[in-house]
Amino acid sequence: MADERSRAIRFHLEPNQLVISSQNAEEGEAREAIQTEYNGEEIDIGFNAQYLQDFLNVIGDGNVAFEFKDGNSQAQLRPAEGGDFEYKYVVMPMRL
Numbered sequence: 821m822a823d824e825r826s827r828a829i830r831f832h833l834e835p836n837q838l839v840i841s842s843q844n845a846e847e848g849e850a851r852e853a854i855q856t857e858y859n860g861e862e863i864d865i866g867f868n869a870q871y872l873q874d875f876l877n878v879i880g881d882g883n884v885a886f887e888f889k890d891g892n893s894q895a896q897l898r899p900a901e902g903g904d905f906e907y908k909y910v911v912m913p914m915r916l
Contacts, residue, residue: 822869828914829869834862842869865891866916872897875909888913 822829822842832839835858841851865888875897876884883900897909 826914827869828866828916829872830916831865831867832862833858833860833865835859863891864916865895866914867895867911868914871911875911 822844824844829840829842832841833856836855838854838856838858839851840854841849843849879899885898885900886895887897888895892913894910894912897911898907
């Protein structure tokens with residue numbers, strides 16, 4: 821549901837929950853809440869959905885560790901289980 825031009829999505833993190841939302845002028849709005857292991861302060865951060873999808877297509881199944889300092893800093897994604905993975909993915913946030 822992200823806008824085709826910007827592909828912007830918003831992450832709203834609050835304790836134990838991630839809410840992913842997007843808006844599209846032609847299609848409307850989408851919102852999905854997911855349980856997660858997060859115990860920090862509430863934070864909003866925007867990303868280009870295509871960049872996140874590229875990483876998720878490579879990793880396939882399993883949990884993902886999503887690490888960031890604040891809503892304006894880069895985020896690091898990696899497989900949550902150590903396993904045989906020796907790579908990380910860094911993505912910059914978008915201003916929403």
